[in-house]
Amino acid sequence: MDNPDPAHQKKSLQTNESLSAVEHKKQIEFQNEAVVHLNALYNYALHITMNPDDAEDLVQETYLKAYRFFNSFERGTNCKAWLFKILKNNYINVFRKNSKEPGKVDYDLIKDFYHSIKDTRSDTTETDSDYFHSLLHEEVYQALLSLPEEFREVIQLCDIEGFTYEEIANMVDSPIGTVRSRLYRGRKLLRNQLEGYAKKYGFATDTDQ
Amino acid sequence: MNCNEACVLISAAVDGELSFVEEKQFFLHLSECKECTAEYDDAQRTKLIIRERVIRFKAPQTLINSITQLTSFTPKEMF
Numbered sequence A: 001m002d003n004p005d006p007a008h009q010k011k012s013l014q015t016n017e018s019l020s021a022v023e024h025k026k027q028i029e030f031q032n033e034a035v036v037h038l039n040a041l042y043n044y045a046l047h048i049t050m051n052p053d054d055a056e057d058l059v060q061e062t063y064l065k066a067y068r069f070f071n072s073f074e075r076g077t078n079c080k081a082w083l084f085k086i087l088k089n090n091y092i093n094v095f096r097k098n099s100k101e102p103g104k105v106d107y108d109l110i111k112d113f114y115h116s117i118k119d120t121r122s123d124t125t126e127t128d129s130d131y132f133h134s135l136l137h138e139e140v141y142q143a144l145l146s147l148p149e150e151f152r153e154v155i156q157l158c159d160i161e162g163f164t165y166e167e168i169a170n171m172v173d174s175p176i177g178t179v180r181s182r183l184y185r186g187r188k189l190l191r192n193q194l195e196g197y198a199k200k201y202g203f204a205t206d207t208d209q
Numbered sequence B: 001m002n003c004n005e006a007c008v009l010i011s012a013a014v015d016g017e018l019s020f021v022e023e024k025q026f027f028l029h030l031s032e033c034k035e036c037t038a039e040y041d042d043a044q045r046t047k048l049i050i051r052e053r054v055i056r057f058k059a060p061q062t063l064i065n066s067i068t069q070l071t072s073f074t075p076k077e078m079f
Helices: A006-011 A013-033 A035-049 A052-068 A079-098 A107-118 A130-134 A137-145 A149-160 A165-172 A176-200 B003-014 B020-031 B034-053 B061-070
Strands: none
Touching: A013 A035, A035 A052, A035 A079, A035 A149, A035 B061, A052 A079, A052 B061, A079 A165, A137 A149, A137 A176, A137 B034, A149 A165, A149 A176, A149 B034, A165 A176, A176 B003, A176 B034, B003 B020, B003 B034, B020 B034
16 A cells, blocks of 8 residues: 655555545445444354354454455445345355364353353343243353254344344345244244243243143 | 144244235234234244343454454545
8 A cells, every 4th residue: 555656656646546535435334334233243253153263253354355345235235134144155165164063062162151251241131021031141042052053043143133034035045935934943942942941940931821 | 814824924923024914814813813822922022032131242342443444544645
């Protein structure tokens, strides 16, 4: 970017000025449209990689790619969904290849991981929602992790990230009908798990009545 | 609409993803079926619990800085 030759710099000033004006405009737009979703992207990356360093790398690569291809982002559509799609592709192409056996989750590891970072940088909303209130964060999380990935993924994208079915369908490369049925089945599985926890604490659930 | 048809639509109903016609038929069925209403309430609660109890982690400052840096090139050599 720096040019040590002042003569050359002066000569190309005109071009550089208009170029940088365009670049500057792109940066501002990118900040407003894309960078505002940084926390959501990091959170998602952390949940899929289970490793803070990997999550940071994944988010960095996602933003680099997003910035490079920002012109291809369809203005007026959901930028967060566009970024998630890039992140997911990156994850599949780079991270997954090096990961452990698929489907094998080390629960103790997750519990430790969850504990170790939740105190330092978490953002939770506490509300009273009947017997579920008794459930610990990591229990809910473990229940979520116990689901097959295809179910867990759509639940995360829908319930945590708030994407529409159409956006999710695009992200997971499946028809909307598939997203619908995965959510239905996933939630059913999840509910069974959660009810197991709730019973452990002696709370009556609907199925007991 | 019968219970089997309603069952398939429960998740989409919870997410507000039914078409206008589906929604009308679905809630009509719910108004006359206790079992499906209970299923619907459960699904709604499951969504709520996931949304509220799964911790959202914030990006660390180092990451915020590097992303900000990536997109805040100022052409100071121009001035």
